[in-house]
Amino acid sequence: MLQKVCLMEERHRRLLIRQNPWWRGEKPSLPEFERDLLGELLRYVDYPQILAVVGMRRVGKTTLMKQLIQKLKAPEKNICYISFDDIDFQKYEVADELISYFLEFSDGSTRRYLFLDEVQKLPHWADLLKTYYDSEDNLKMFVSGSASLEIKEYKETLAGRILTFHLPVLTFREFLRYRGMRWQISRENLFREYDLKFAMHREKYQRYFEDYLEKGAFPELLDVEDREFIRRYIKEAVVEKAIADVARITGDDERIIYELFRLLAKSNAQLFEIVNLARILGINRNKVSKYLSLLEKAFLIRIGYNYSPSVAKQLRKRKKQYISHSCIVMALLDYPREILNTEVAGQLVEACIAGHFEKVNFWRSPQKDEVDLVVDGDGLLAVEVKYRSHISRREIGGLLKFVKRYGARGVVVTRERLERGQFRGVDVLFIPAWLFLLLDSPA
Numbered sequence: 001m002l003q004k005v006c007l008m009e010e011r012h013r014r015l016l017i018r019q020n021p022w023w024r025g026e027k028p029s030l031p032e033f034e035r036d037l038l039g040e041l042l043r044y045v046d047y048p049q050i051l052a053v054v055g056m057r058r059v060g061k062t063t064l065m066k067q068l069i070q071k072l073k074a075p076e077k078n079i080c081y082i083s084f085d086d087i088d089f090q091k092y093e094v095a096d097e098l099i100s101y102f103l104e105f106s107d108g109s110t111r112r113y114l115f116l117d118e119v120q121k122l123p124h125w126a127d128l129l130k131t132y133y134d135s136e137d138n139l140k141m142f143v144s145g146s147a148s149l150e151i152k153e154y155k156e157t158l159a160g161r162i163l164t165f166h167l168p169v170l171t172f173r174e175f176l177r178y179r180g181m182r183w184q185i186s187r188e189n190l191f192r193e194y195d196l197k198f199a200m201h202r203e204k205y206q207r208y209f210e211d212y213l214e215k216g217a218f219p220e221l222l223d224v225e226d227r228e229f230i231r232r233y234i235k236e237a238v239v240e241k242a243i244a245d246v247a248r249i250t251g252d253d254e255r256i257i258y259e260l261f262r263l264l265a266k267s268n269a270q271l272f273e274i275v276n277l278a279r280i281l282g283i284n285r286n287k288v289s290k291y292l293s294l295l296e297k298a299f300l301i302r303i304g305y306n307y308s309p310s311v312a313k314q315l316r317k318r319k320k321q322y323i324s325h326s327c328i329v330m331a332l333l334d335y336p337r338e339i340l341n342t343e344v345a346g347q348l349v350e351a352c353i354a355g356h357f358e359k360v361n362f363w364r365s366p367q368k369d370e371v372d373l374v375v376d377g378d379g380l381l382a383v384e385v386k387y388r389s390h391i392s393r394r395e396i397g398g399l400l401k402f403v404k405r406y407g408a409r410g411v412v413v414t415r416e417r418l419e420r421g422q423f424r425g426v427d428v429l430f431i432p433a434w435l436f437l438l439l440d441s442p443a
Contacts, residue, residue, distance in 0.1 A: 009097065012088060016098055019083055022069075022076040030066055033178050033219065037167050038067055044163060045072070050129060050141040054149050055167035056299040056324065057242050058233075060219045061144040064167060065115050068142070077105060078112045084121040095122050099132060103139070112139050120145040120249075126154035133161050147246055147298035168299075169217035169325045171356065172437040176208060178222055183438050194418065194435065202432075206416070209434035210340050213348055217325035227337070234331035242298045250294065256281060257291050264301060264321050265329045269350040269372075271318050271364075292321075300324055302354060307361040307374040320362050322351040343388075349433050350385040353413060356437055369398035378441060380408035387415050387433060393423055400426045411436070 021028050037053070041064075044051055053061050062083070069079055080102040084090055089098065099114065106112045114132075119125045129141060143149070154162070176183040181204075185193045198205065215221045215230045218238070224230055243261065247254035260281060264272070274292070278285040295301045301324060306317035323329050326348035330339065339345065350372050354360045363371040363382070373383040384399040396412055403410040403426050410428045417430045 012094060012098060013101065015086060015088060016080075016082065016101070019081055019086075020079070022079065025076075027070075028066060030070065031063060031219070033222075034067055035060055035064055035167065035219075036171070036174060037165060038064060038071075041068055041165065042071060045140065047163075048133075048140070049160075050133060050143060050158065050162040052149065052162055052164045053142070053144040053167050054164060054299075055146065056169060057146050057238050057245075058218045058220060059167050059169055061146075061167055062117055063219070065117055065142060065144055069113070069115060072113055074111060074113060075107060078107055078110060079115075080106070080113070081115040081117065083117040085118050090121050090123075092122065092124055092128060095125075095128060099128075103136065108136075108138055110138060114139060114141045116141065116143045118145055119143040120149045126157040130157055130161065133158075147242060147294070166299075169355070170212075170219060170222075172209065172212050172216065172352075172434065175212045175216045175222075176205075176438075179208060181205070181208065184440055185435070185438050187439050187441055190429075190431075190439070191418075198435065202416075205434045206432070209437075210337070213326040213340060213345075213352060214330060214337055215327050217327050221327075230327070231331040231334065234328055239300070239328060239332060242300060243295075246294045246298050252287075252291070252294070256283060256287075257294065260288065260291050261295060261300060262332060264295070265323055265332045267321075268323045268329050269320065269347040269354070271320050273318070300328070302360070304354065304373075305361045307363045307371075318364070322354045322360075324351075324355055326352050346385055346387040349387045349413065353383065353385065353433065353436065363398070363402050365398075365401070369401050371398050371402045374402070374408070380406055381411065382406075382408045383411045383413060385413045385433075387413065389415055389417070391417070391430070396423070396428065399428070400424055403428075 017023055041051060041053070053064060055061055065081070069081060072079060082089060082095070082098055089095060102114065103112070122128070129143070132139060133141065173183045182197055185197065215224065221230055221233060239261065240258070243257050244254055246252070247257055260277065263277060263280065274285045274288050278288045281288065292301070292303070296303055302322045304320040304322060308317070329335065329348060335344070340348070354373055357375050361374045363374050371382045372385045375381040375383065382399055382402045384396055386395060391412060391414065399410050399412065400423055402408060410426060412428055412430045413433050413436050414430050416432050418432055418435065419430050421428050421430060
């Protein structure tokens with residue numbers, strides 16, 4: 001029995017050394033492209049708190065952590081990376097032994113850095129981190145995880161000890177930066193900067209925007225042109241895996257959650273009723289409410305509330321849901337690229353813009369006047385999405401009423417129209433979707 005334990009320990013050490021090639025003087029090969037979040041994380045490296053990176057599957061959390069490792073100015077032996085994707089490491093005792101092994105050979109007189117990837121796969125991980133946070137000096141910890149990290153109740157255990165950062169799907173700005181294209185434009189000098197920097201290449205930006213709608217959420221798809229591969233990758237490596245993770249942790253029915261998600265994809269950027277969804281799925285409304293919460297924690301959907309200065313009123317009214325990126329809808333429903341030339345494109349673009357903001361609502365009055373998106377940022381912003389060439393004054397009536405009532409700025413997101421207009425004494429900016437997503441401060 002003793003011999004078996006020793007053999008297991010040696011095997012774990014070999015796996016750990018394989019995950020940390022810099023211990024052997026080797027430099028891992030990583031993509032040159034860096035997500036915007038990397039710079040923000042570097043600002044917090046010197047603080048004692050654990051830094052947690054959460055996000056949907058396949059958005060680049062592992063790559064981000066390894067790029068962060070390469071940015072650190074520390075002895076190689078003082079940096080340890082442990083991936084809990086390896087099933088051998090998914091035991092509390094084994095993880096404890098691996099961390100102890102790292103601490104034993106590292107230099108405790110200087111800062112040590114511990115990276116725990118997919119940490120939600122480790123039982124009672126929050127308790128383990130708390131122990132080391134409270135007992136070890138000069139130890140900075142980083143963790144990453146997908147939905148499960150948010151679903152598990154860790155905040156009380158690690159209160160005051162952890163800061164959480166969300167790594168979203170690729171933004172359109174990041175998508176363009178990868179292509180080597182200019183992206184930033186100021187709201188104050190919009191028309192001047194557009195004429196000087198963007199007007200000559202507007203067809204190219206529009207084409208890239210449609211590429212972004214079709215496949216732009218995930219770094220691994222940036223150079224892929226095979227549409228069948230894109231579709232299968234999103235369905236199998238992202239959606240099915242994320243839903244399976246959620247179902248496994250909560251013990252819920254994976255098939256029902258998947259069918260609910262398909263229903264939501266079909267009604268993307270639209271109002272929903274929990275009672276109607278429950279009737280279609282043949283389950284009770286409490287389960288539907290629970291599954292919606294799980295899908296939101298898995299970063300697959302976002303819930304928008306009917307805007308009101310009263311938060312209590314917002315929660316009581318009907319809600320809207322947005323799939324986290326248009327390419328997920330297109331893959332899940334087998335939409336061809338040509339769908340972007342139909343009215344469905346408006347829903348895809350609306351959800352895409354909703355995902356651009358940290359928090360977004362909509363507005364619908366008792367008289368059924370509507371505004372697609374309401375953002376409370378640097379002042380109140382009302383956004384109506386009309387992703388087509390011809391837009392009548394009647395179609396923006398709800399926007400005009402909202403702007404007058406709440407003193408908001410009004411924007412109509414279009415396919416190609418860029419101009420300022422005034423209607424009923426209300427100033428309205430018409431702006432192409434791709435350009436709106438490049439504004440330095442759209443809200």
